[in-house]
Amino acid sequence: MTIWHRSARFHYRFATNRPVAPATGVVVDLSLNIVGDFVSHGGFRNYNPDITRPTPHLIHSGHGTMAFGGRTWDVGPGDVFVFFPGLPVEYADDPQRPWRYRWIGLEGPLALPALASIGLTPSQPLGRIGDPATVDRLLAEALSGTVERAFPPTRHIAMAWQLVAAIAAKPPAVDVDTVVHQLATGDPAAPPSITAISRRHRIAPSTVYRRATATLGIAPKAYQLERRFDLAQRLLAGRTLPVRDVAAQCGFNDANYFARAFRRRYGVAPSQWRSGQI
Structure with a gap:
């Protein structure tokens, strides 16, 4: 299902996918069940008190701040910032340099360990996207795939792991x-x-x-x-x-x-x- 929203300050779309186990009785340890594309027109500000899943935000352009737990981080192009369950987040962009970002929702018992393995934790939610080209390609596929049809069986599982790997990839020196x-x-x-x-x-x-x-x-x-x-x-x-x-x-x-x-x-x-x- 795809949801669109437009306002004077921003517009976005996001698509959801209902995870389906590849076979009866198989536990899905990590899957991608939501992907969104957000574009600010400047002056965006929001408070999200209800984070239910680990949600990496992948910044394409623009600058702003994201804050929770009494700490504030500057977030800009090429950054990834994770919203974690149970930690309300306040975030706003620079009116002169509005954000465009995409976000993904991860599900499964390995969602938090997978992010921790690449250095993204509640104490360190900010990182760099190692392989932006692969991340962009995967997110474009996810958005187009969920807009027109359900993910093929297991694709949402593979894509979640591929995104984690692409975020963690070490860029050329x-x-x-x-x-x-x-x-x-x-x-x-x-x-x-x-x-x-x-x-x-x-x-x-x-x-x-x-x-x-x-x-x-x-x-x-x-x-x-x-x-x-x-x-x-x-x-x-x-x-x-x-x-x-x-x-x-x-x-x-x-x-x-x-x-x-x-x-x-x-x-x-x-x-x-x-x-x-x-």
Whole structure:
């Protein structure tokens, strides 16, 4: 059965599958019985007090937070975050970077042990998706299969194990210099953090920080701020954008904060700096 929902803030669909044992008397240790596809339009926030099964959420794009038990985790592209039975979750996306994610519901006595075997537990619910391409392919199959027809016998069992394996897969090793290059050349308006990029590539943040500082000559955060102000100067010199739009395009959510920071840096307000470029 497939259920659709649309609202001003988000839309989603999810499909359920009733697990069927492959033969009479056979116990199904692990199966996939629900898969969903969620797209936020920005400003999504929810509190889910009724988690009945382990439910991995696989983030395709966007950023936000997920919280339970007095702890909060930043969750972004390539992450997997598991909702666990009996642990209410509060979660919300960044209005400027809305989420798209898929979620799967796992059933069976091995659901929790299978997740624990790949490092996903109530004390550590956040991980990285090891093989995103395989995960995407399996989820697309699950959604299409449950929309039009029931899973073939045992397919929901095999797919559950395949998804666990794909989440756990170890990605190819990435050279730390490649990571530093990504850190230094990303979008200046939304630069990646060392924590996020280190977790994505499974490299210690301290290793990335030391190499980046040695390569760039200054701390990574200071280098990224330099790039944001360089972009601001180029946009101001173009003379077509209002200062508030320049601030937004450079990643400053508060135009007044941008103006103060610009004045501290260059000794004049953005509008005065622009006038001096005539």
